[in-house]
Amino acid sequence: MDHYSTLGVDRNAGPDDIKLAYRRMANQHHPDRGGDKAKFQEVQAAYETLSDPQRRQQYDNPQPQGFHFGGPQGFEEMFHHAFGGGHPFGDIFGRRPPPMRNRNLNLQTQITLEEAYHGKDLIANITLPSGRDQVLEIKIPAGVSDGTTLRLAGMGDDSVPNSPRGDIHLSVHVMPHSEFQRQGDDLVKNLYVSCIDAILGKNIPFTTIDGRSLEVNIAPGTQHGQTLAVQGHGMPNVSNAYMKGRLLLNINITIPTNLNEYQKQMLRQINL
DSSP: OOHHHHHTOOTTOOHHHHHHHHHHHHHHHOGGGTOOHHHHHHHHHHHHHHTSHHHHHHHHSOOOOOEEEOOSTTEEEEEOOOOOOSOTTOOTTOOOOOOOOOOOEEEEEEEOHHHHHHOEEEEEEEEOTTSOEEEEEEEEOTTOOTTEEEEETTOSOOOSTTSOOOOEEEEEEEOOOSSEEEETTEEEEEEEEEHHHHHHOEEEEEEOTTSOEEEEEEOTTOOTTOEEEETTOSOEETTEEEEEOOEEEEEEEEOOSOOOHHHHHHHHHHTO
16 A cells, blocks of 8 residues: 555655645545545555654655564564674774673554553563563553553563563554544544534534444534534543543534425525
């Protein structure tokens, strides 16, 4: 999958071109408008990579990933090996090289936004550089953000005897969601409201990230683009899971396209 092809832009596209292309493709493929959910997630993933200068540079210039060890489904490990330089018998001044140390190992995994909301316990089997198999039990905290690195002290390389073991650094990547976007501890969701309901007012149902069914009051005269905040239904704070952000509902006014002639005539009379 090529992110540039997904958004329909060339590799030299600027940030504004990428943003415009994303809005166009997101509107076209949004599931609430009859689009394909998998395609919408591809568009989301492409935009999140290409709109971030650092991630775009890494995507355009991929670095070697080192050795890849198989593990359980949904858990991908990548080990980056880096050996110290210098002459093994010391330098020209007779100084001895530093003692060899066990290395830190870099792993990464992907989780869904729902798993980031609830937290997740991972159990995985990995093979260390020494050849020894090891079982990892990892607790990903509720509210974890995309790109967070968790440190597992003393669980890394053990190749060098009589030397403290290295650590494991686990990078957590949260996959894009088809309905919710994250802004800090807040979640953002589009709420589609008919123009009649926006004019007259109505209680509109919606679903939260944890599957709860709630209603929000759309006041008479609500405008397109208005944002309603629902307290306590965002993401948990990673430092205190009892504290949650807001759920921000972006109001999108929809206009019916299937009115019959009688209905149109009634609207014309109202508009006189």
